[in-house]
Amino acid sequence: MINDKRYRPEPSRHEAWKMFDQIARRYDFLNRLLSFGIDVSWRRKMAHFLPPHRNQHVLDLATGTADQILFLFEKSDKVKSGVGTDLAEKMLKIGREKIDRRGLSELVSLKVGDATDIPAGDNEFDMVTISFGIRNVINVARALREIYRVLKPGGRVLILEFALPQNRLIRGAHLFYLRHVLPRIGGFVSGDTRAYRYLNETIETFPYGDAFCNLLKAAGFTAVDAHPVTFGVVMIYQGDKGLKIEN
Numbered sequence: 001m002i003n004d005k006r007y008r009p010e011p012s013r014h015e016a017w018k019m020f021d022q023i024a025r026r027y028d029f030l031n032r033l034l035s036f037g038i039d040v041s042w043r044r045k046m047a048h049f050l051p052p053h054r055n056q057h058v059l060d061l062a063t064g065t066a067d068q069i070l071f072l073f074e075k076s077d078k079v080k081s082g083v084g085t086d087l088a089e090k091m092l093k094i095g096r097e098k099i100d101r102r103g104l105s106e107l108v109s110l111k112v113g114d115a116t117d118i119p120a121g122d123n124e125f126d127m128v129t130i131s132f133g134i135r136n137v138i139n140v141a142r143a144l145r146e147i148y149r150v151l152k153p154g155g156r157v158l159i160l161e162f163a164l165p166q167n168r169l170i171r172g173a174h175l176f177y178l179r180h181v182l183p184r185i186g187g188f189v190s191g192d193t194r195a196y197r198y199l200n201e202t203i204e205t206f207p208y209g210d211a212f213c214n215l216l217k218a219a220g221f222t223a224v225d226a227h228p229v230t231f232g233v234v235m236i237y238q239g240d241k242g243l244k245i246e247n
């Protein structure tokens with residue numbers, strides 16, 4: 001796949017989470033506005049790729065305001081309980097309020113945690129999800145190895161992340177939107193133009209498609225696949241932690 005890196009150098013991801021604390025109050029509203037509400041269908045779509053068994057214990061990394069984990073609970077009967085972790089305390093605070101309002105606080109808990117040093121033991125979760133989070137992590141390979149470590153054998157990782165469409169016309173229109181429209185609207189509503197410039201710069205420089213699948217394979221995942229959604233504006237990646245075959 002083509003990664004169009006000509007436009008900007010890769011932005012610094014150092015302490016990117018602090019930026020999310022600053023825009024936490026407007027974060028959900030801006031997600032709906034800037035994606036024209038389509039992000040809701042992307043999050044729902046992730047539920048299609050869950051493993052088939054019920055009663056799964058899920059970890060949602062870089063959970064932010066907990067949208068992804070709440071969508072999994074609401075759209076699937078396969079999830080029994082969940083933990084969300086993030087470094088941005090103000091994002092988590094909003095997430096906890098949403099969980100309380102839905103009466104799910106017995107089943108879903110949120111805590112501070114780094115995706116590259118996951119606060120969990122080995123083989124704890126049936127599934128790990130991360131939506132629009134992996135792009136913000138400084139050491140992606142380390143985060144993927146950590147995900148592999150905390151998954152049970154037979155468990156699955158699902159990663160929802162922005163990509164660039166393959167079709168040249170659609171990619172051109174999308175890049176125009178990312179570079180010229182999104183930072184202006186996002187900056188105006190959130191009061192933080194930097195956060196929305198960071199968004200388009202990280203999208204344009206982050207590996208996607210085959211390149212990202214290779215990172216998953218290098219971390220040990222098998223049955224790796226990438227599902228393009230909405231012309232490839234986003235991808236849902238999946239990978240499994242294979243069952244160990246005892247001799």
Ligand SMILES: C[S@@+](CC[C@H](N)C(=O)[O-])C[C@H]1O[C@@H](n2cnc3c(N)ncnc32)[C@H](O)[C@@H]1O
Binds near residue numbers: 068115131138
């Ligand atoms: C674009 S938001 C995504 C939030 C949420 N997953 C969603 O789908 O709306 C990215 C999140 O990644 C978090 N983040 C950035 N670096 C992180 C890290 N190393 N460990 C955990 N979370 C991190 C930020 O604090 C922020 O909440």
